[in-house]
Amino acid sequence: MHLVELQSERLRFEPYTISDFYFVKSLLQDPRVMRFISPDGRPYTDEQTIEWFERQLARYETGRQTGLLKLMTFESDEPIGHAGTLLHDLDGKLELEVGYWLSPKHWHMGYGREAAARLMQYAFTEGEKEIISLIHPDNVPSQRVAKANGLHWDRDTLYQNMLVSVYAGDLERLCRHIDRQQMTR
Structure with a gap:
């Protein structure tokens, strides 16, 4: 994959720039x-935030992943969050x-569901x-989003010293599932 800008029904996806740091x-x-999200459940320090942001900007240069893209609605230029695809070495x-x-x-x-779809x-x-989603076992709202988009619980595993539930799915089947949902709206 390469640097991308995407759209969905209500959302615009754009790569982060330095001006988005704050x-x-x-x-x-x-x-x-x-x-x-964080292994200890605590907010990042300033130093961790800078490291995370630099690592994120570098993801835009690497192959199959989109990296995390800034999310905005069509009504506003105010960011509402981010979403993307990320490569992880998981269980080898x-x-x-x-x-x-x-x-x-x-x-x-419904923005998380729409962005993920x-x-x-x-x-x-x-x-x-x-595709997979890594979700904290106690994060029930994100588990609902994964299930609504057709992903299923696959296993629990350790990732970066944190227990995560892996939700997984075959993209061809998932895209048919998403297309059917959109037709019924």
């Missing part, structure tokens, strides 16, 4: 957001994950066969 900092230093196998983080004021509005469709058009 928005990213607001996510990484919010205890509600980081509760299920390189796997493509679809993930998203949203600002708390944008939770429970669009990214899965994009990954499929780019020739990917399978």
